[in-house]
Amino acid sequence: MPITVICGHYGCGKTNLVLNLALEAAGSGPVTLVDLDIVNPYFRSSDYGELLKNKGVRLIAPVFAGTTLDTPTLPPEIQSIFAPGAGRVIIDSGGDDAGATALGGLSHGLKRSGYELIYVINRYRALSQSPQECAELLREIEGAARLLATGIVNNSHLGVETELWHVLESLDFARTAAELTGLPLLYSTVPDFALDGREPPEGFKAVGRLVKFAWE
Amino acid sequence: MKVLMKGNEALGEAAIRAGCRHFFGYPITPQTELAAYMSKRMPKIGGTYLQAESEIAAVNMVLGASAAGVRAMTSSSSPGISLKSEGISYMAGSDLPALIINVQRGGPGLGGIQPSQADYWQATKATGHGDFQVLVFAPSTVQEMVDLVSDAFDTADRWRMPAMILADGMLGQMMEPVELPEEGEHASTEKPWAANGHSNKREHNIINSLYLTPDKLEELVVERYKRYEQVKATEQRAEEYLCDDADVIIVAYGASSRVARSAVNKAREKGGKVGLLRPITLWPFPTGALQKAAGHAKAFLTVEMSMGQMVDDVKLAIDCRVPVHFFGRTGGIIPTPGEVLAEVEKLL
Secondary structure (H helix, E strand, O other), X not given: OOEEEEEEOOOOOXXXXXXXXXXXXXXXXXXXXXXXXXXXXXXXXXXXXXXXXXXXXXXXXXXXXXXXXXXXXXXXHHHHHHOOOOOEEEEEEOXXXXXXXXHHHOHHHHHHHOEEEEEEEOOOEOOOOOHXXXXXXXXXXXXXXXXXXXXXEEOOOOXXXXXXXXXXXXXXHHHHHHHHHOOOEEEEEEEHHHOOOOOOOOOEEXXXXXXXXXXX | OOEEEEHHHHHHHHHHXXXXXXXXXXXXXXXXXXXXXXXXXXXXXXXXXXXXXOHHHHHHHHHHHHHOOOOEEEEEOHHHHHHHHHHHHHHHHOOOOEEEEEEEEOOOOOOOOOEOOOOHHXXXXXXXXXXXXXXXXXXXXXXXXXXXXXXXXXXXXXXXXXXXXXXXXXXHHOEEXXXXXXXXXXXXXXXXOOXXXXXXXXXXXXXXXXOXXXXXXXXXXHHHHHHHHHHHHXXXXXXXXXXXXXXXXXXXXXXXXXXXXXXXXXXXXXXXOEEEEEEOEEEOOOHHHHHHHHOOOOEEEEEEOOOOOOHHHHHHHOOOOOOEEEEEOOOOOOOOHHHHHHHHHHHO
């Protein structure tokens, strides 16, 4: 099974998507989530260790993640994702090219074992709102990661204020970004609270809002 | 159209739209995205982004730019603000407006990199040496970070004094939808005092904070304090949430006010008459709103991400007319709505 790698502009919603994918896969075989973010100490998948543990998802995180030590150090355990029987592996890369640098260190292993590199985009996220900006950013990320993206996920949303029309209106943006990058648009996401109990439209995948604020 | 922005980025973009073209900074978690954002945006709009060799250099570059009459700013997080304190004092002593942003982290010392509000005393009472105050604004949402940046610049220009936005790591790092103002909506202030070249058409303008004659120095400080009295009378800001019938009023600002608001909602669901008074300006402290609230509340509870630095200001504002209690977490820990609710319920 190819290793799934999620990359994108920081703040586009990678971590929330990764958590959804990991929890969805949990229960049908071993699942490992790798938090590869060595840049951002806040709002990262290793903050959700307890949730993942309860669902049987193994978490591999930077050695000092969740502490106040600002040191980008990855554990040797990370090599275990290339071992036979590793099961489903999902990597949450850091944002932008800076965040994808750690991915570059794993590029040989990923090329050997097979990977899908999913580029997450959000038309409501500042500095990556146009398909052109998205295409430019992807080239930087691919350079740092030493890997080529294989598909796009349109994760356009406006946080708690997201309504269904926001995500529907983002489709043209996502299609143009796919055209510009030459990548297939795999699917779009819609937050489950924006659906009000309805089924997601065709081409959309419902995702839970798992990354929350401390006061919610 | 609304966009999704991190608090740190929103502060940067708001400053640009408020006419700021001069940013001097130095990286430190959890504020770095602000400097990074400015480094990307400023060159594209003909502005200046300069990463100085230290915080002390950065703040003195702000002093120089402000003396020349332009809108200038710097940003940092707690330990970096301590380093900038000398320059802030020099700006206050030179009557220079500028914007300083503090995205607070846990202290003292190097402390940690998680959110904190333990620089309240530093911001409101001891930003540096000497007799002076700076304006202190405390946003609680990313939208309010945007709105307060231009207000802070305008207010600083109006009173010729430095302004600080006192945020915290959570506000700096969190992402919320924001509506950005169009550029040029800000007020532009004439600065006849600026040292920007006299072209042989006027007297020299001299920007200085050194006065070796005690009489002259006293005269200048006293004049400044008269201005501070006017600021106190006109610039106080606070938000009241469900205060009108409240028996217990929580006083909280910034990220801890978000927690407090959740606790108020939970208390109200259970029938408890609880409200929130949220200072938006920490200096001048909103004494008027607190005095009004003390007319009917039986008790106050300040909630802070510190060991209780705002408690005394609340007591002074209401002249200790009703008891003022405190609940806080420190070191980078955000109190939970459940913890705050439990404290409130003890007072009902």
